[in-house]
Amino acid sequence: MDRQRPVVPLILSLALAMTTLAARGEEPATAIENRPYRIALHLASDPAARLGDRLRDDLIARWLEMTRRFVGPAWSVDVAATPSPLAGEALARAQADDVQGLDPAVDKAWFVWATVDPGTSQLVLEGREYDAGARWLGPFQRREVLSPLDAPRDLFLFTLDLFSPSALIVGQEGGRALLKVQGSAIPPASELGAVATNGTTFIPIRLITMRDDSIRITRIAYTYLVAESVEGSTARCAIVSAYRDPLSQRIARPNTLTALGIKPGDGDLRLRFVDRTTKGPAAGYTLTERPAADGPARDVGMTDRSGRIAVAPGPTRGVVKLRLLAGDSEPLAEFPIMPGESQEEREIAVDPLPLAARYQARLDALRDSIIDQVALRGRLERLMEARADGEDWPALEAFLKEYNLLPSPETFADALKKLKDEAVKTSYEATKTTVLTRHLQAEFDEIQGLIDGYLTDDAARAFGELLSSQKTKQAEAAATKPRAPEAPRLPPPGQEEAAIKAKSQPAP
């Protein structure tokens, strides 16, 4: 890849120019970073929105004024006199193939449907962007217009939400992707008009030239490029992907990598998880979400009987990482995704890891019993400490006996070892599913650490030694006490007189 870097940008520029402009019958005269976006606005309205011709014209005129003031020449907007039928109630469910009859000269088309919220009766703008080069219909966006007087400003903000910059992936450096963003060299009229800024997110798209010279457009799944810095017309992007090398050039056919901006949508993401082996639904699994870079995880929900789950946009307005968990913690799948980027259902095959989940449950039970032991031991240790401080040795001895009745740490260590051996054996026997997952191995290590760190007999041993030393002291004290003189032994019955005589006689 690095070897090809000097020539790749040129090739890609040419390829993109060929693929995107050839259809328009234009000559590639301008570099991509200097080329403005030719945008067609298809604005249609629901009769309930009461947006007449005069109001519509006024709205568009004022909106165009704002685009000139805030964005500048980067947007070259053309308002379609007759809006596309796609701009309507079915816009949310529309597919890219449904887009027909567009002017081949435009880069992007915005389909905007002005309607009324049935709940609040407020004017609502709904819309999607279509990128002609990538043939990509962007996420569904929605914005409420709080006041009709403010409609041009809301429409402007709404079109900012719709707008997604296009770019060429010109290379990789230090694990980052380098993107040449269209129109990025055109000075914006204001900060709002910058086509790419830090945090702008792109999806990589591969344009593959097939044998019949047709271009196949393939999105590189579960991969996002998040701009970390924009220097001139080049954006340096972090690669957030479920794959190790998503932008690989190890492709048999000639291909070009482009990128298209993407913004979080307002609709739900619809996912369906299935068992990779049986193709049955992966039901009852917990899905969590956390920001792609880093951040706290939150529970999204649980897959239903058919393995489906709808992911509503959460607090993170950017790429998030979704993680499907078996049991409470065993990850089955983890992938990045942009909230609300599409309302089409995606099917994701996972290995439900039944054996790993079973061992996970057993490990959890073992950990519970260890925690119980730690708590019981801790309590007894505190009680023993108090008794030792108060020099209540009999009570200390009683607690020590109680302590010694608790299962020893070796019991738990043996149970853990047995469980691990069993899991290892099962992993050799099981061919269709993984048993000792990375997570499970970490759990084994953690529990071993728990046993080693918290289940020690040191305290009991110390108290035992203290008690025995105290006993020794007591015994010594008893031994050093002056003893009462021993009473003379009484002679056996019937020999008293003989004994007296013997005493009275002098010793020889």
Next chain:
Amino acid sequence: MTILASRRALAAASTLISLLVAAATAPGQDAARAQAIVTPDDPLASFPFDRITLPDDTVLLVEPVSPRPLPPTEPPKTKGAARAPETRFPRGGNVGLPGEPSKVEPYNPAEKKEEGPEEVITVHLASEAATGRGDVRDFKLRRSHIKKIEYFEDILLEEGERHAQARDFTRAFEHYLRVRQRDPNWPGLTDRVHALLFAEGRQALSDGDVSRGLRLLRELHARQADYPGLVDQIAAAYAGRIDRAIELGLYQEARRNLRELEDISADVRQARELREKLQGLAKARAGLVGSGSNAERLDALAEGLRIWPDLPDLRAEYEETFRVEPTLVAAVTDVPSPPGPWIRSPADARVARLLFRPILLDDSEEARKGERPGQLAEGIEATDLGRRLVVRVRAGIPWSDGSREVSALDVARSLVDRCDPRDPSKYQARWADLLDRARPLDERQVELQLKRPLLRASSWLDAPVGAAHAGADGRVVLSAKDRPLVGSGPFICHEATPDAIDLRAVADASGDASTAGVRRLREVRHASPAAAMAAFIWGDAALIDHVAPYQVAALAADPDVRVGVYARPAVHVIALDGRNPLLGNRTLRRAISYAIDRKGLLEERILRGSLTEAEMPADGVFPRGDSVDAPGVKPLEHNPVLAVALASLARGEMELEALKLRLEYPAIAEVEAVIPRLVAAFAQARITVEPVAVPPAKLESELRAGRRFDMAYRVLRCDEPTLDAGPMICPGYDAPPSANALASSASPRILQLLLRLEQAVDWPTARGLAVEIDRELRDELPVIPLWQTVDRYAWRSRLKGPAETTERLYDGIETWEIAPWIAKDPWSR
């Protein structure tokens, strides 16, 4: 006055000290008395004393004199009698000669006659000036020098009377009680006590405390029946009480009061009038027969006889009508409300089979071949490895509205309705996931396409089938008010209210009822389990659907009562809602489990005896000894120390100040008995739990619909563990997806196993998974297992037919027979 003093200082001091010590340690009045030794103003708190007035009006407080009361003083003797006998000297003088003994008779004070209490008494001053305490010296006081003596008892009586007049009856009673303790036969005590009882009773009546007033007056009546004005007072009070009971419809209470009044005085005017009033009411009620149907006439007669059972004419008429319309009244924990072609609670399950025939009665080969009566299927054919079923519907089974016969369309609609999440009363998520398509092939055949074969067909096809031409609630509209429930079972629903349901046997073409012995079944839900049991014991109900374990011994001792056993034991658990983040916390769940002393509570509160093989603490949701009961599962321990520690740990994990939860429980006798102890156990672990009683059917139907809760006490009965595991562990397991009830499983691991079990297509896999669930449930604790008990029901001997052991309460009701019977009052039996 002659005063003789004797010094006994040492002995007296030691006695005093011992007395003081004893007084100081004595409770109550004695302790109070020790504070002030003699307090004439408060005799109740004082050491006993008598008050002596001397002729010069000097008042002495002395220790109680003896004997009490003193005998009357002797009248003054005549002079001659008073003179002492003269000393006679011997004729020869009393100076003896030398050598002779002296003839002088020495003075012998012992020969002098001792003066008795009639003349002189010995007193001790009760209060010495120096110390304020009793004086140990003896003083002799001549009776003739006493102007007046007031005994301590009389002082107490006077003080008591003063309190009684001030309506301080309690204080007055205490004074009288002290007199009684000193001398029960003290003159005047009885009269004062009687007066006190009368005054206090009358005051209680006028204050509205009729029970207390009557109790006091009855006590007085027992002591002195002819106390002036007493009978009139009692009769007036009883009359008011009986009138009030009649107004409230408490006729049994009215009769009991009337009986008590008649025991006091049968001839009193009010007793005669009230007797006539009750009898008149009974006859009037018996005459209100409504439309005049047998059932209404029977109800009217029964109501009349419940007002006054001893009316021979009404009884005879009642028995005659009963023979025409044999009616079984059952006291139940809860009634289905409303009844319909669905099973949302145990009450629905109990009644549904009487109103609606299922497709299959059971999983036997006979049932599959259509040889079992009481089911809709004439036969079932399975093809495509069990994924395609064709159900042939039996001909000639009419709907209760007489519109048409049960057809394949009805069966298909019922099966499809169970897949509609918009109707939570019928929706069954597992069935919705299982059924691919159901369509009638013709008038008599229904084809079912399933996504996987059924493990046990009867478990899915035993649900009630409603009429396709009826509404979602199973009823048809005949008029604005008349919306009968259309069924196909042996009974039709005549009337249903939240407190009772009235079922009538369906008449066949010949006009004969489908059930010979019981043509009418009335289920009555009482205000409380105790009221239900009281109705059964009294005899108003001939059958009771649930008997708490601790009630069994008492019922079994009654020769008129039989106790039966349900084939399936009841497993008591506390369901947890994992949607509450608190209960999703594993540490807290373990704390809850450790806090419960299962064995102790079961023995003390539920069994009130020792454990048996069938009644013991549970370690899961499956009964002990079941085929899927995992062997070697350690019993759940009770460890309050760990409970406190884990609850504290959970509080720390969740960063909460306090753990507060709600525990909803069904109003069932044994559950009500144990809930306070459970709450106390949780409180000991510093988990604040608020108990909330909910009618059993309401609680269960709401839980099954996926309603959110914190903790819910459930009594589970398991037919087939592999199929019932889900709803037993996760109450909303079959709820519509909108309720998000699957998330209520507090353990994701157990939920995953349950969903895998649901997908199992063969018995070994299913049983293996069920055993795994049972084993892991002990540690995962998605529910808190409590104990398992034998579930019992009882019936009176006038009902013939119920089995000693049964699957369902009304199994075999077609052959039951019941005799007429109206409870008589115990005093008239």
